[in-house]
Amino acid sequence: MTAFSSSPDPVSIAHAGGARLLADIGGTNARFALESGPGCFEAIEVLSCQQYPTLADAVRAYLALPSVVGVSSGIRHAAIAIANPVTGDQVRMTNHHWAFSIEALRQECGFETLLVVNDFSALARSLPHLGGDRRQVGGGAPVPDAPLGLLGAGTGLGVSGLIPCGASWTALRSEGGHVSFSPVDETEVAILQYAWREFEHVSAERLLSGAGVELIYRALSERAGRPDSLPAPEISRRALAGECAVCDAVLEAFCGMLGTAAGNLAITLGAQGGVYIGGGIVPRLGERFVASSFRRRFEHKGRFSAYLAQVPTYVITAEYPAFLGVSAILSEKLAAA
Template identity: 60%
Template sequence: MSTGQPNPYPRLLADIGGTNARFALETGPGVIEDIDVLPCNSYATLADAMRSYLEGAHTRAVHHAAIGIANPVNGDRVQMTNHHWSFSIEETRQALGLHTLLVLNDFTALALSLPHLPADELVQVGGGEAKPGAKALIGAGTGLGVSGLLPAGGDWVAIAGEGGHVAFSPLNDDEAALLRYAQTRFGEHVSAERFLSGPGLELIHDALCVQAGEAAGQLSAAQISERGLAGRDARCVRVLELFCAMLGSAAANLALTLGAVGGVYIGGGVVPRLGEFFTRSEFRTRFEATGRFAAYTGAMPVYVIHSPYPALTGVRAALRSHLGEHDA
């Protein structure tokens, strides 16, 4: 929402996840500076975190701000799915003295960044060359984000959805056993996010522990990743293998749904940290295991995003569009 005031710089940009809030200033057209990451749990409200960042940045008055947030954005009231923050967009705008406060889903923002990401910040995992057409986006972090980018008259339209919460679909007996275990904890509906996220690594590990007659809750996601990547804990290695394979199927489903001949992009904090383990995993095999459409998905390139703060670029693009501006 905007009051139609002038559009001076600096502008506040933010990418709010369930764990961390990333802030930056756009100090001139396309110039993003003063990036800082604040832990969400250190602040009672989003407004408190925004004030803390602005005070630390010692900036002059900010009139326009845009935020990508890990949550559906439908109307004025926002209640985060994986964090306790709940706020009114308009009340927050007024409390911070902003002319404009644009709030959009974080993966919608990340999708808007895709055409602007440098090639050297993308690692391709199989497939051929991207073709003109839709791009798919999926990424595991505190939750599972899903979006897409559709070509529209020389521009792009980002999809705002909650595809991470579709029902998880097991492909084999091992994954069916994981689903049954999750249903004992969460009920009949088990979303893809339950497994394909940081907490999902813990859930997979818990299920394997219980299957072996041991107690659940032994390791954190960080410990599972560290031990699995080091290769010194067979169970943690198995967790990462299952995660990568299941993500391959989820990414293929999204690619088929969108017709993502323009490529499939993987964001979020989990996969980039897996490095070569992910490249060697069953991800690509499962991505191409689409029956009669194996050649179709087999031709699609998959890119792992290694940009440090890509969503901020997408937030910047969304704010410029909201203010009626266009890149030269």
């Protein structure tokens, strides 16, 4: 059984209604956990979305695991963060084939409460609870009680923000990953022109994602006169190992583009509390990301460069941060019931 606590004290008061089921569903993986008490997550498992025809099948598979089955029959409340807009009862994933009715899923799984929210809204709600599970990149200092920005590249590009609201926070239901990509130099213009061959509309997500890393590689390989294609993990491996100059250029272009997107978000939201970088790609880059053009490009905004120099940027280093956020959202819903 895997467990971690968001509190330095591992002893947690048990939830009055029993353990709660939490899930973080992306386009590639479905992460599940049981929250036995506030901030105490147990039985963490990661399942491949491709292995299950439906989300309900994945939920049932998790609840049938030996580490879970002893308490799964008593689960009354559940919350799911999913990589998709959630605007009503019907949910159809953008980067995976799962589609479902929230109410039908609740009844099928036998939950009293089933809350489904956008994954980056949940991740945004985790930001005040991260503690030391973040790494600052560059300078700046957070302004108290100011908005926070969030974006992260993985299967797609998630974007959100966190706005102070009295004693709590409001997470934005953003789909900012689908804004139009804006190049800032000749290399990025060439990448955009290459991408236009495949897509009528080139969003930021088309380039700032795992598939985007592969697209950038194809574009830069052709530009270098050696057309080629590679999967994203191999591009990163070769770049980090110093084996391939084109792969390193791909990571540099990716980090620079992400810096521009992060700076745009900071200005749009007035995110003087800081901009946080999540997702599956950046945390794996380690020192390469710190040494990249990300922070320089973040601040590269002409008359607003001095403004952005004061805004801190952080890489989220927590292994399962979305659980913190979706737990907070579920707790608020149950408290208001």
